[in-house]
Amino acid sequence: MKEITDKKIIVAIDGYSSSGKSTMARELASRIGYVYVDSGAMYRAVTLYALRHGMIDNKRNVDVHSLVAALPGIKISFARAGEDGVQHTLLNGEDVEHEIRDMKVSENVSPVAVIPEVRERLVSLQQEFGEDKGIVMDGRDIGTTVFPHAELKIFVNASAEERARRRLKELLAKGEDVTYEEVYANVVDRDRIDTTRAVSPLRKATDAIELDNGAMTREEQIDWLLDKFNKAIED
Numbered sequence: 001m002k003e004i005t006d007k008k009i010i011v012a013i014d015g016y017s018s019s020g021k022s023t024m025a026r027e028l029a030s031r032i033g034y035v036y037v038d039s040g041a042m043y044r045a046v047t048l049y050a051l052r053h054g055m056i057d058n059k060r061n062v063d064v065h066s067l068v069a070a071l072p073g074i075k076i077s078f079a080r081a082g083e084d085g086v087q088h089t090l091l092n093g094e095d096v097e098h099e100i101r102d103m104k105v106s107e108n109v110s111p112v113a114v115i116p117e118v119r120e121r122l123v124s125l126q127q128e129f130g131e132d133k134g135i136v137m138d139g140r141d142i143g144t145t146v147f148p149h150a151e152l153k154i155f156v157n158a159s160a161e162e163r164a165r166r167r168l169k170e171l172l173a174k175g176e177d178v179t180y181e182e183v184y185a186n187v188v189d190r191d192r193i194d195t196t197r198a199v200s201p202l203r204k205a206t207d208a209i210e211l212d213n214g215a216m217t218r219e220e221q222i223d224w225l226l227d228k229f230n231k232a233i234e235d
């Protein structure tokens, strides 16, 4: 019995933008006492760095050469969850959790995430986080590229309309001045770029379990996930 309780696994949760995978992943990690890593936050932090340093123009052209040269000096880490219960993303030690979620970063993150050198660096950092297992990581390529041997892989989906509605609600709650049409266009655009890029495109790993959470409550999703986790840990 001891062996079972001590066993730690890697849980990889992939899916489309705004599919609610981060909320599910964070909640699962907190219930089972695992570390949670939001890999999308890492791509967002690199994008924020590039925006701040004038490396992306208003047509979303990235100065790849300068960004790749700057990569060794871009340090990304996570601070423990504070009073809000959310783990904050740090860029060179600065808390950028709020800034990386705004529309400006969302609109520019896909062209940054297609750069092979950016992916290489972030993937190796993500693999380091998972060295001791006991981790839940969410993203686009976690089950396919970062942890192809993860014991439990989930692929979350929901329609683009449903995902845009959820994202709009979040952004309005934060006081951002956006419309449904803008958010929907961003969701569809990111889906297109994420699924068609040459390096690690978003796709379901063949051994991932698919979940369409469009009609599920948060509680139903976490129950579903806990059930899959309990089965994976018994294997």
Ligand code: DC
Pocket: 017, 018, 039, 040, 041, 043, 044, 109, 110, 113, 138, 139, 140, 141, 142, 190, 194
């Ligand atoms: O999950 P998110 O929407 O915060 O992710 C932001 C962007 O980062 C998304 O448009 C695609 C990219 N991303 C990626 O390419 N690979 C990952 N593992 C996670 C995110």
